Amino acid sequence: MHGMLLDIENLLKLQDVDKEIRRLHDEVAELPKRVAVIEQKLAGTKAQLEKAHAAVKADEAARRKYETNISDLRGKISKYRDQSLDVKTNEQYKALLHEIQFAEKEITSNEDKILELMVNADTRDKEVKAAQVELKEEMAEIDKEKEQARQRTAEDEKLLAEARAKRDQVRTGIREDLLRHYERVSKFRGSGISEVRDQKCMACQVMLRPQTYNEVRSGKETVVCDSCQRILYFNPKEELVETKEAPHRPKRHHPKIDAPQAWYYRPEFAGDGEVFLCLTNASGQASRRVYDIHTGRLIGDILIREGDFRQAFPEDITGSTRLNGNWSEEDLDGFGAELPMVILDS
Structure with missing residues (x-):
């Protein structure tokens, strides 16, 4: 095989290997992100459960407060009634009676609040149980995702090692100057070699000058795209395919004998x-x-x-x-x- 054609063939192999390495590397990097998304959702569910627990505790604290208030108010009522037995005037008696009535209203208000808390307790309990179920499901899901991520990462790391070994092997079959150019361009553009078809670079879609196109087609020397700097190559098979698929053209007339x-x-x-x-x-x-x-x-x-x-x-x-x-x-x-x-x- 012609040396230049062999270099192009090896460069294409190298580019395929590089694409696979990038794919595997991106996949390995993406797996922790997927787990992080689930963990973020898990954190939200935990916060929701904590909020539900906090609401239950707040209701319990409020109920104890209302019960304490009722106990204190009943103590006051008992005290006021004892005092009413010793009053000397009608005004003093009315004042104590007013205090007793006010305390009784406060007791009723606190009892209503306790009743409201008791009604809400069922809703609070359902919220806690729902959050607990959701948390349990998400924890099982994240454990599964983590295990899959560990397995996939191990597989990808193995494939990466194989691809890198293959890359090193392919590199030995490429001229050093071509390899340097390929790797420099590939570093910035993601690829270092491009097919030429229809007189344009298929990577950057820029038309080539006729001389450049002819040089690429001849395959006798290294040609790079003036626009993207990728190494260019021509695939005659693609030209044959396009020729076969092209619409039928009218048959040409033979040149005239006496043409100027x-x-x-x-x-x-x-x-x-x-x-x-x-x-x-x-x-x-x-x-x-x-x-x-x-x-x-x-x-x-x-x-x-x-x-x-x-x-x-x-x-x-x-x-x-x-x-x-x-x-x-x-x-x-x-x-x-x-x-x-x-x-x-x-």
Whole structure:
């Protein structure tokens, strides 16, 4: 396997392992949070139970207070009645009688309050029992959650150890400079390598320059995204899938024999490998442009000869495959030293 392709394959493996490590790490960190939520709810239930107990105690204290008040008031009434036996005047007797009547009203008021507390005691008791049942259920739930969390944490820690060991192994198969770049970008962006499809980085969705796209497709050197700095790679299988799923296109017409411009494919040209040849007639002269088939870069200078290109460049046409394509001289000049993808893909 080509060294660059092997590096990309190992980087993809490394990225998959890193994703799994992050997932496991996040899961381990999330488990205590889930338990904390239940414990927080448990604290609320405990507070509710304590409040119910406090209400019962407050009612009991109030009842004792009212009973004490009644006892004191009855003592006063007994005292006032004893005093009434020794009074000398009618006014003194009326005053003592008034005190007795007031004390009797106070006794009735305290007895009513005690009766109200007795009626509420049933409600208080139900509140306490309900809080106790809820607390018991939640304590059982949190014990279960804690045990599950302990088991899951132990499993995740084991998987983490295995993933980290696998990561160390994969790292040994990657060039050191690529590894440093990957880890630096991955640290800040969560991933360090991205597929290129439809002339754009699939991670940041930014379109690539034609030259950059062609370099990625060639797979001959390391290319990084100018936008997100991720290492880029091209998957031909994805291109094949998209081609199969693409709607049917009308059949192209064959190029005309007497066309003023012709494109050719040559599997080998002057030691430069596979190339596209663009031959054009204009003003009694013929021009020839040679482009690298993988990168779209212009190879050498534009060669101009007198006459029709069929007569001017017969050695180039012989053994070449005629292609479709027709762009003006202005377009070709605008392309400069690199063909756009619209031509390479056509």
